[in-house]
Structure formats: C-alpha cells, structure tokens
Amino acid sequence: MKAMTYRGPFRVRIEDKPMPEILHPNDAILRVTRAAICGSDIHLYHGLVPDTRIGQTFGHEFIGEIVEVGSAVDNLRPGDKVMVPFNVYCGSCYFCSRGLYSNCHNTNPSATAAGGAYGYSHTTGGYDGGQAEYVRVPFANVGPQKIPEGISDEDALMLTDACPTGYHAAQLGDIREGDTVVVFGAGPVGIYAARSAWLMGAGRVIVVDHLDYRLDFVGRWAPAETINFTGVTDIVVYLKKATDYIGADVCIDAVGCDASGDILQTLLGKNLKLVSGNAIALGWAINAARKGGTVVAIGVYGPPYSLVPMGSVMNKGLTLRSNQCPVNRQLPRLFEHVREGRLRPSEIITHRFPLDDVADAYRMFTSKLAGCIKPVLIPDGMAA
Amino acid sequence: MPVADASNPTGMTSQRDVKRSRGEDPYPLPCHRRNAVPDYYKDVDGWGADLDPADRPMSQRELPSDVETVRGEVEHRQTPTHPVFVSNEMPDLTPVFGTSCPPHGLSGRMRRLAFEYGEGTGRHWVTLLAADRVDMIESTLGALFRGAPDNIPAEKGWLMRLSGGSPMKRRLIVAAGAVTIFMMRRLLPPASPLTRATRSLRRAW
Numbered sequence: 001m002k003a004m005t006y007r008g009p010f011r012v013r014i015e016d017k018p019m020p021e022i023l024h025p026n027d028a029i030l031r032v033t034r035a036a037i038c039g040s041d042i043h044l045y046h047g048l049v050p051d052t053r054i055g056q057t058f059g060h061e062f063i064g065e066i067v068e069v070g071s072a073v074d075n076l077r078p079g080d081k082v083m084v085p086f087n088v089y090c091g092s093c094y095f096c097s098r099g100l101y102s103n104c105h106n107t108n109p110s111a112t113a114a115g116g117a118y119g120y121s122h123t124t125g126g127y128d129g130g131q132a133e134y135v136r137v138p139f140a141n142v143g144p145q146k147i148p149e150g151i152s153d154e155d156a157l158m159l160t161d162a163c164p165t166g167y168h169a170a171q172l173g174d175i176r177e178g179d180t181v182v183v184f185g186a187g188p189v190g191i192y193a194a195r196s197a198w199l200m201g202a203g204r205v206i207v208v209d210h211l212d213y214r215l216d217f218v219g220r221w222a223p224a225e226t227i228n229f230t231g232v233t234d235i236v237v238y239l240k241k242a243t244d245y246i247g248a249d250v251c252i253d254a255v256g257c258d259a260s261g262d263i264l265q266t267l268l269g270k271n272l273k274l275v276s277g278n279a280i281a282l283g284w285a286i287n288a289a290r291k292g293g294t295v296v297a298i299g300v301y302g303p304p305y306s307l308v309p310m311g312s313v314m315n316k317g318l319t320l321r322s323n324q325c326p327v328n329r330q331l332p333r334l335f336e337h338v339r340e341g342r343l344r345p346s347e348i349i350t351h352r353f354p355l356d357d358v359a360d361a362y363r364m365f366t367s368k369l370a371g372c373i374k375p376v377l378i379p380d381g382m383a384a
Numbered sequence: 385m386p387v388a389d390a391s392n393p394t395g396m397t398s399q400r401d402v403k404r405s406r407g408e409d410p411y412p413l414p415c416h417r418r419n420a421v422p423d424y425y426k427d428v429d430g431w432g433a434d435l436d437p438a439d440r441p442m443s444q445r446e447l448p449s450d451v452e453t454v455r456g457e458v459e460h461r462q463t464p465t466h467p468v469f470v471s472n473e474m475p476d477l478t479p480v481f482g483t484s485c486p487p488h489g490l491s492g493r494m495r496r497l498a499f500e501y502g503e504g505t506g507r508h509w510v511t512l513l514a515a516d517r518v519d520m521i522e523s524t525l526g527a528l529f530r531g532a533p534d535n536i537p538a539e540k541g542w543l544m545r546l547s548g549g550s551p552m553k554r555r556l557i558v559a560a561g562a563v564t565i566f567m568m569r570r571l572l573p574p575a576s577p578l579t580r581a582t583r584s585l586r587r588a589w
Contacts, residue, residue, distance in 0.1 A: 007520070007534060008523070010540050011540055013535075013538065013539045023463075023483065024460055024462045024480050025460045026460065026480070047516060050510075050512035050513045050516065051495065051498075051515070051516065052516055053484070053485035053487075054520055054522075055484070055485045072460065088480075090456070090480065092456040093456040094449075094452070094453065096456070097447075097449035097451040098451075105454050105455065106456070107478055107479075107480050107481070109468055109469070109471065109481045110470070110499075111471050111473075111503055112471055112503060113503050116482075122469075122482065122485075125481060126468075126484050126485070127482035128483075128484040138480045171434075171441070172442070174437075177432070178425070198430060198431050199431070199433045199434045200432075201434070201435040204425065205421075219419030219421075220420050223419055223421045223422075224421065225417065225418055226416070226419055227416045228415040229415075230415070231415030231416075232409055232415065232416075233406045234409070237407030238413070238416075241409075241411040242411060242412070304506045305506070329441045329442065330442075332441070333434070333439070333440070337430075340433075341430075342430035343430075359539055359540070359541045359544075360541045360544040362541060363540065363541025363542075363544040363545055367545060369545070
C-alpha cells in the first residue's frame with residue numbers, strides 16, 4: 001500500500017509499505033478515505049520530537065471504512081464508516097477508567113509522559129498513522145466512532161483532533177460570562193478555541209498571531225479581535241493596555257513549541273534542540289494573564305524542558321491547565337453543536353491534496369504558502 | 385526619558401523622538417482590528433451555548449472509577465516480534481504497542497542506551513534526538529550505496545516552495561541555485577573523487 005514516510009527533518013515521501021495486520025484481538029484495519037495534516041505533525045516534520053524514526057508514517061487525523069476486525073471487536077464490522085480519535089486508548093486502565101483517554105497507560109510503552117497516539121513517533125507508542133491507504137486501529141472496540149447522521153465526512157475529519165482540542169482548550173480555561181480570552185496562535189486549534197470561547201460565554205475574544213491571512217479568517221469566522229504581534233513592540237504590554245492594565249482572564253497558548261518571536265528560544269530550541277522548541281507563546285500567555293487568571297497550554301511541547309517564566313505563574317497566582325484532548329468525551333456535545341450550526345468545523349479546510357503529493361502538502365503547510373490553514377490528503381480512489 | 389501626560393500619553397514630542405521604547409506603542413494600533421465582532425458580546429452567533437458548566441463535557445475533570453491498578457483489566461496481550469524499548473517508569477511492556485520502524489544499526493543502539501535513563505532526565509531525550517539524526521544519516525547513506533539515492537529536493541517540497549512563495553523569494557532561490565551550480569562546476573576538477581561519487585546521484589536527479 002502507499003504510505004507517507006518520514007525521511008528526516010523537512011523530508012517526507014510516498015513509499016510502498018506492507019499492509020497493516022491484525023496483531024491483537026481488539027484491532028481493526030481501516031481503509032483511509034481522508035487524512036489531515038495537523039499543526040503538531042509539523043513538529044515531527046521539523047525533527048523536534050525525540051524518537052521519530054526514519055520510515056514512520058505520520059497522521060493522527062483520519063476517517064475511513066473498516067475492512068477487517070479482530071476477534072474481540074463486536075461493535076464494528078467491515079463496511080462501517082468511522083472517524084478515529086487521535087488517542088489510542090484501552091478504556092480500562094487506571095487513567096482511561098477516569099475519562100483521561102489521552103493519558104492511557106496501556107498503549108505507549110516508551111513513555112509515561114504521553115498516552116498512545118497514531119503516527120506521532122515512538123514517544124507516543126510507535127504506531128503508524130493514517131496518512132496512508134490503510135492503517136491499523138488498536139482497541140477498535142472503544143476508539144473509533146461511526147460517523148453519525150447529519151455530520152459530513154470533512155466535519156467528522158476535523159472532529160478527530162483539531163476541533164475537539166480547541167473546544168477542550170476553552171473548557172480548560174474555565175471561562176465565565178464576560179471573561180476576556182486571549183488566544184495565542186491562529187492555526188486550526190486556535191481558531192476553534194476562539195469560536196468555543198464564545199460558546200462558553202466569553203465577553204471578549206482576542207487572537208494573536210503574525211500571519212495576516214489567518215488573522216483575517218479567524219476575525220471573520222470566530223469572530224474575534226485580532227492583533228498581528230509583528231506590529232507591536234511588546235505584545236504583553238500592549239495586551240495589558242487593551243485590558244485596562246488588568247490582563248486577560250484566560251490566556252490560551254495554541255502555538256506550541258514551533259513558535260516564532262524570540263531569538264534566544266529559537267536558537268536554543270529550534271536550532272540547537274537543547275530545549276523543547278520555542279516556548280515564547282506560553283511565556284506571553286503567562287505574562288499577559290491577569291493575577292489569579294488561568295493559562296491553558298494546549299499547544300504541543302515535547303521533552304525535555306522548556307524555557308517558561310514559572311516565577312510569574314507562582315507570583316501571579318495563575319492556574320496553569322493542560323492536557324492532550326480526550327476526544328471521545330467531547331464528541332457527543334460537539335455533534336450537537338455541529339447539527340445546530342453553532343460550529344462548522346470543515347470550513348477551515350483550505351487545501352486538498354492527493355496522497356501522492358504529501359511532500360508538497362507538508363511544504364505548503366510548514367511554509368504557510370498560498371493561504372494554507374488546514375490541508376487534507378486524499379488517497380487514490382477516494383476523491384468522491 | 386520621554387515625559388507622558390494626559391495630552392500626550394506616549395510622551396513622544398516629535399517623529400524624530402519616536403525611537404519607540406519597547407511597550408510604548410499607542411493604543412489601539414492599526415495591526416489590532418475589531419473585525420466582525422458585534423458591539424454587544426451576547427450577539428455573537430451561538431454565544432453562551434455552554435455557559436452552564438454542567439453542559440460542558442469536561443465539567444468533571446476525572447470520572448469516578450474503582451480501578452486501582454495501573455493496567456486495569458487486561459484480557460489479551462500483543463506479542464512482540466522485535467525489540468520494543470520500555471520506559472523504566474513502566475512496570476512492564478504495555479498490552480498493546482506500535483510496530484513501526486524496529487530499531488536498527490547504530491541509531492538502534494543509541495536508542496537502547498537512551499532507555500537506560502528515566503524520562504525525567506535530559507540524557508534520555510537528547511540521546512533519542514541524537515539517534516534520530518544518526519538514523520537519518522544511516523538511511524540516506526544506505527539509499528545512496530544501494531544505488532537508489534533519495535530525491536531530497538522532492539522530499540523537501542522545493543518545487544512547491546518555488547511555486548507557492550512570493551515572486552521575490554522565487555527569484556532569490558533560483559539565483560542562489562544558479563550561483564551554486566556555477567561555483568561547483570568551476571571549483572570541482574572534472575575527475576575529482578567527489579565528482580565521480582556524485583555522478584550517479586546527478587544522473588538520478
């Protein structure tokens with residue numbers, strides 16, 4: 001089968017790989033109909049995530065059709081059209097039984113610091129991902145959901161990771177009526193977080209980024225006030241002015257370790273890899289939050305360490321909340337929002353590529369070319 | 385130090401004085417836009433649908449459970465067919481694991497070494513990152529010596545970068561490429577070992 005494979009930092013290509021097999025009675029094999037490239041795939045693409053091995057297939061956002069199931073899978077059968085949350089989880093360990101599906105202890109032998117995830121290096125379990133024609137889906141009895149009535153395929157694709165993550169970020173902020181929410185990063189997760197902040201009752205939503213075309217989109221779609229931080233000498237001071245010198249009630253860092261905006265962090269993190277990427281967006285979120293406010297770190301950071309102003313967290317009495325999103329806990333409510341028209345997740349998709357053009361898709365996404373916000377990959381024969 | 389007062393909030397007296405100190409931007413700036421936000425926040429479409437925390441899926445951070453062991457109920461275990469490195473913070477191999485890219489070569493040995501250190505140590509992660517780079521070199525050289533060298537420009541999407549970027553960037557990239565090729569042809573003697581070694585590579589491209 002054709003599958004995207006990683007060849008080194010900034011290098012990917014399509015290769016012929018063996019078909020995935022049932023290796024456990026709870027496995028299923030899925031034929032992928034749509035796969036998306038996530039902003040966190042770009043961290044892998046840049047070589048920022050440890051234990052990213054040559055030859056691995058990325059892709060944790062995908063939907064498709066079941067073609068084979070293991071002996072212990074009784075809720076799905078071949079032919080079912082399903083959406084697959086990015087979490088690989090068992091549903092029965094200490095953490096899954098408490099609803100922390102993104103922190104499963106039974107699916108990632110390489111690290112307790114992360115749960116299992118598709119196509120996200122061996123640091124999250126070493127599973128091949130869905131940017132391929134077929135993919136192995138472990139614990140198919142708990143993870144994949146049949147795509148319900150009233151949800152289009154592309155909406156379902158966005159509901160496997162990006163949309164629930166943004167929605168989860170807004171919930172972590174514990175937003176109350178009238179709160180001022182500042183979202184750092186106008187990528188897909190930041191766009192969904194800005195929209196979700198209004199659903200939670202925010203009084204003001206501000207999105208900060210350096211790309212005008214993304215700020216234009218979120219300004220229209222969420223909607224939101226937008227600030228291009230390249231036009232400001234000090235974004236934290238500016239945000240304090242914009243909030244009567246109090247600071248924001250909730251700051252959401254939806255950027256992660258691939259941030260731009262600080263030379264020292266870029267040198268140490270992104271170039272020399274001595275720390276985990278560039279954490280300047282989290283630093284801005286901490287400094288721009290009001291005393292007693294909440295900071296949500298939903299952007300992805302890898303090991304080992306990040307340069308973060310913890311002194312400010314302590315002295316300002318901030319609440320710092322974070323986690324990978326347990327997708328299946330969000331879906332019932334998100335399906336309601338989509339059916340009622342409050343959320344239209346597929347509207348952020350800007351580009352669709354054949355799977356064969358995966359190298360071009362990654363280049364376009366990472367270099368922010370041609371107004372790209374969210375690219376989707378379509379395997380051969382799945383264009384309809 | 386500029387002096388600010390009510391009539392002159394930034395304290396700047398003339399355009400020449402506007403070597404702005406950090407943070408002395410006037411408010412609001414042109415790069416700060418209101419966009420489609422309505423005047424009254426409750427007029428935003430869908431506002432407050434999850435205002436009641438009880439409607440939010442994560443209103444309970446953790447659900448009640450009586451599972452007290454880290455693995456919980458494990459009915460079946462996947463059988464490993466190649467080395468799987470297990471964190472020393474785990475009691476044993478997980479019941480299910482990924483099978484992508486078994487460890488091999490020098491990079492595999494480095495990964496094995498990395499797993500002798502805990503996840504809380506920098507040595508663990510930095511060794512893994514170093515192994516990733518060694519893996520890339522092993523893979524690229526291996527492909528070269530097998531006579532099927534990697535098409536690195538295609539893998540990096542350079543054509544997309546050329547066609548999708550700004551016109552000035554495209555001109556700069558083309559100019560840099562032309563200068564590089566010119567200098568290589570001038571500096572490399574015709575029969576040098578490097579020229580011979582790269583002949584097959586250049587033919588493949």
